[in-house]
Amino acid sequence: MAGKNYFKNDIGAKEIKIGTKHFVCIGETPPMDHPHTYYTMGDENHKHCTYCYTKFVYEPALSPEYTNPPNCFAGYLDSINEQMHEGYDKDNND
Numbered sequence: 873m874a875g876k877n878y879f880k881n882d883i884g885a886k887e888i889k890i891g892t893k894h895f896v897c898i899g900e901t902p903p904m905d906h907p908h909t910y911y912t913m914g915d916e917n918h919k920h921c922t923y924c925y926t927k928f929v930y931e932p933a934l935s936p937e938y939t940n941p942p943n944c945f946a947g948y949l950d951s952i953n954e955q956m957h958e959g960y961d962k963d964n965n966d
């Protein structure tokens with residue numbers, strides 16, 4: 873259950889508060905995502921994604937699935953992989 877938490881920024885927020893210091897930024901919902909990049913926050917409690925420049929800020933009061941602004945949680949590792957495979961299948965059928 874210690875899967876990595878994936879976050880996206882479809883809404884273009886400059887800053888997203890998340891409830892974990894270990895996260896993966898995918899930028900936007902696949903297939904518009906950027907390379908999935910794993911980050912770990914240090915003592916500073918925040919991290920900029922080097923691809924989409926979103927600033928992620930650690931907020932201990934938030935549960936892992938919740939973000940502020942909301943709806944930036946993109947799921948855990950397994951569910952993301954499933955979504956990506958579905959996307960590739962659709963492209964092949966075209």
Ligand SMILES: [Zn+2]
Nearest residue numbers: 897899921924
């Ligand atoms: Zn990003």
